[in-house]
Amino acid sequence: MANKFLKKETIGKLIDALTSEGSIFVAPKMDARQVVYAPVSRMEEIVFDYIVPRNPFKEFLFPQTEPIAVFTIAKEAVDMKGVEVNAKETVIFGSRPCDAASVASLRSVFNWDLKDEFYNRREDKAVVMSVACTKADDACFCTTVNLAPDSPAGSDILLKETESGDYVVEVITDKGKKFAERFGNIFEDVSAKKAKPAADVKRIKGIDEKKIKEWLKDTKNYENPLWAELSRKCIGCGACTFACPTCHCFDIVDEGSAFEGERIKNWDACQFEFFTLHTSGHNPRDTQYKRWRNRFMCKFNFYPNKFKSYGCVGCGRCIRVCPVRLDITEVMATISVME
Amino acid sequence: MPGKIRYNRGNGHDKRDGVSLEEIVMNNIYLPYLTTIEDIYEEAPDVRTFRLVFKDQNVRDSFAFKAGQFGLYSAFGAGESTFCIASSPTRKGYIQCTFRKGGRVTSALSDLGIGDTMGFRGPYGNWFPIDEWKGKNIVFIAGGIGLPPVRSVIWNCIDRRKDFGDITIVYGAKSVADLVYKNELAEWGKMSDVKLVQAVDPGGETPDWKGKVGFVPTVLEQAAPSPNNAVAVTCGPPIMIKFVLQALNKLGFSDEQVYTTLENKMKCGVGKCGRCNVGDVYICKEGPVYTAAAVKKMYNDF
Numbered sequence: 001m002a003n004k005f006l007k008k009e010t011i012g013k014l015i016d017a018l019t020s021e022g023s024i025f026v027a028p029k030m031d032a033r034q035v036v037y038a039p040v041s042r043m044e045e046i047v048f049d050y051i052v053p054r055n056p057f058k059e060f061l062f063p064q065t066e067p068i069a070v071f072t073i074a075k076e077a078v079d080m081k082g083v084e085v086n087a088k089e090t091v092i093f094g095s096r097p098c099d100a101a102s103v104a105s106l107r108s109v110f111n112w113d114l115k116d117e118f119y120n121r122r123e124d125k126a127v128v129m130s131v132a133c134t135k136a137d138d139a140c141f142c143t144t145v146n147l148a149p150d151s152p153a154g155s156d157i158l159l160k161e162t163e164s165g166d167y168v169v170e171v172i173t174d175k176g177k178k179f180a181e182r183f184g185n186i187f188e189d190v191s192a193k194k195a196k197p198a199a200d201v202k203r204i205k206g207i208d209e210k211k212i213k214e215w216l217k218d219t220k221n222y223e224n225p226l227w228a229e230l231s232r233k234c235i236g237c238g239a240c241t242f243a244c245p246t247c248h249c250f251d252i253v254d255e256g257s258a259f260e261g262e263r264i265k266n267w268d269a270c271q272f273e274f275f276t277l278h279t280s281g282h283n284p285r286d287t288q289y290k291r292w293r294n295r296f297m298c299k300f301n302f303y304p305n306k307f308k309s310y311g312c313v314g315c316g317r318c319i320r321v322c323p324v325r326l327d328i329t330e331v332m333a334t335i336s337v338m339e
Numbered sequence: 340m341p342g343k344i345r346y347n348r349g350n351g352h353d354k355r356d357g358v359s360l361e362e363i364v365m366n367n368i369y370l371p372y373l374t375t376i377e378d379i380y381e382e383a384p385d386v387r388t389f390r391l392v393f394k395d396q397n398v399r400d401s402f403a404f405k406a407g408q409f410g411l412y413s414a415f416g417a418g419e420s421t422f423c424i425a426s427s428p429t430r431k432g433y434i435q436c437t438f439r440k441g442g443r444v445t446s447a448l449s450d451l452g453i454g455d456t457m458g459f460r461g462p463y464g465n466w467f468p469i470d471e472w473k474g475k476n477i478v479f480i481a482g483g484i485g486l487p488p489v490r491s492v493i494w495n496c497i498d499r500r501k502d503f504g505d506i507t508i509v510y511g512a513k514s515v516a517d518l519v520y521k522n523e524l525a526e527w528g529k530m531s532d533v534k535l536v537q538a539v540d541p542g543g544e545t546p547d548w549k550g551k552v553g554f555v556p557t558v559l560e561q562a563a564p565s566p567n568n569a570v571a572v573t574c575g576p577p578i579m580i581k582f583v584l585q586a587l588n589k590l591g592f593s594d595e596q597v598y599t600t601l602e603n604k605m606k607c608g609v610g611k612c613g614r615c616n617v618g619d620v621y622i623c624k625e626g627p628v629y630t631a632a633a634v635k636k637m638y639n640d641f
Contacts, residue, residue, distance in 0.1 A: 069369065071416065078415060080370065112610055112624075121365070223639060248611070249614065252418065254416050258416065261416055268614075277604065279439075279441035279442040294640070297638075301619055305619060
């Protein structure tokens with residue numbers, strides 16, 4: 001497919017066209033002195049100079065809190081009705097390639113066997129317009145998990161910045177193609193524009209994902225005292241799970257009065273003690289290292305083996321947000337050299 | 340619901356291939372069937388059995404499950420809790436669940452009475468491969484509140500008595516009061532083709548207790564069922580299961596002959612919420628029924 005061209009100054013027009021149709025335009029913007037993915041209504045709100053937004057954009061596909069049913073409790077009529085999701089088209093502009101790659105991971109969990117339409121209806125209406133990274137920070141490690149600052153995986157459209165601040169447009173999926181055609185006046189057919197080189201994210205030396213996967217596969221290594229040592233400083237705050245683009249765990253709770261209310265799906269975290277606690281008092285993951293081990297296993301064993309998708313996309317958010325500086329790449333490096 | 344059926348309920352398995360999302364109403368995999376509590380049995384202190392019938396006649400007619408499968412039971416306003424279906428699939432027209440009052444949802448369920456409405460989603464998970472056991476002797480071993488899932492299989496086998504060889508039931512609880520299904524234990528005790536061994540933990544006996552006194556694994560070893568042409572089915576507290584497996588090994592049972600059901604905490608029941616996994620095994624989707632051989636291959640995450 002021939003590349004197209006997007007002039008930075010026309011992004012405002014794109015926002016106007018979409019929002020006037022009732023669509024949501026999500027882009028990096030400042031909020032509480034942080035760059036976050038959030039809906040914008042004007043181009044001036046967009047931050048163009050950023051590395052990775054503070055939050056992953058999963059909240060637009062899988063909201064942090066979402067009613068799934070409503071109930072009424074009356075003397076003669078107790079009932080529960082499902083909530084219908086009427087997802088709006090949501091364009092995620094300025095997604096980073098690491099975040100785009102995480103969409104396939106969420107999709108696989110929400111669709112093995114029974115399909116979660118709360119997720120699917122939103123994902124169907126989402127258009128991921130990534131911007132390849134020309135800068136990275138010390139927490140970025142996408143190349144270590146075999147992604148790249150300009151990787152197309154998961155994007156519908158991949159934009160590459162030029163020196164002038166405009167974008168070379170690579171259309172990746174059919175959804176992206178339809179989108180570019182729909183806005184043919186904005187996505188120009190200009191060829192031979194040169195994009196800036198992608199950020200140089202060095203692979204972290206000494207990390208071998210194949211070796212990690214092999215080591216995790218051996219159930220005997222689950223008992224290795226290394227787990228407790230490596231995760232000793234973890235305080236179980238769960239920040240890594242909320243910041244992680246592939247973490248998908250949730251809770252289902254009823255909220256309301258004695259007469260009516262909602263059944264709600266809320267983000268939850270495997271790092272919390274109550275997450276697996278039985279009513280009897282028995283807890284299969286009763287100490288923090290077991291919960292931390294579960295999360296690491298989820299990223300480098302369950303996701304790749306069970307769902308054939310990325311468990312970790314190397315965005316580095318868990319490293320940036322961790323209050324005790326527990327660096328997942330250090331654990332990856334340690335396990336890489338285990339016999 | 341009055342008028343048109345707008346929502347697919349219950350087990351989420353509705354077929355809808357080839358239909359675009361815009362044309363159909365949403366298939367909500369988390370929406371339960373509505374049920375009426377038809378009867379309540381007090382089994383033991385804080386342990387109750389509910390007999391549930393589906394409000395929707397179509398569901399009542401078409402609902403089918405297999406012994407070992409589980410569901411999520413709703414007390415509206417409090418939430419959902421996961422238990423096995425404790426009745427046998429051979430008993431049609433209703434399902435039963437047995438639970439101990441403990442947490443938020445089970446406490447709210449305990450407050451419900453006959454005629455009240457609650458929710459049920461399921462059946463989920465795999466089942467005991469009873470059809471593969473034809474002609475075999477079956478040994479059931481359960482402890483305390485671990486009897487309900489085993490009870491579904493026991494009645495299933497008794498209702499198809501000719502298909503199986505000897506049936507032995509070893510059941511124990513902390514005390515005489517804590518034994519569940521007391522009426523049914525009496526019934527099984529009277530059956531000439533069922534061998535019932537009942538036990539209570541030391542100190543849990545009453546003056547007129549006629550059963551054994553001892554822990555289930557020990558009582559099982561004394562009962563010494565033969566492993567020849569046999570399968571064993573066990574459920575109970577994790578610590579009991581551990582020692583029962585050792586006792587069965589001593590008696591000569593191989594790990595392939597022993598079945599158990601792993602009941603972990605669940606919220607979704609359909610492989611998405613992320614908490615029932617034992618290592619890489621999702622109990623809700625790949626279980627809850629496993630052979631001891633399969634359990635031993637799992638990551639130690641119990």
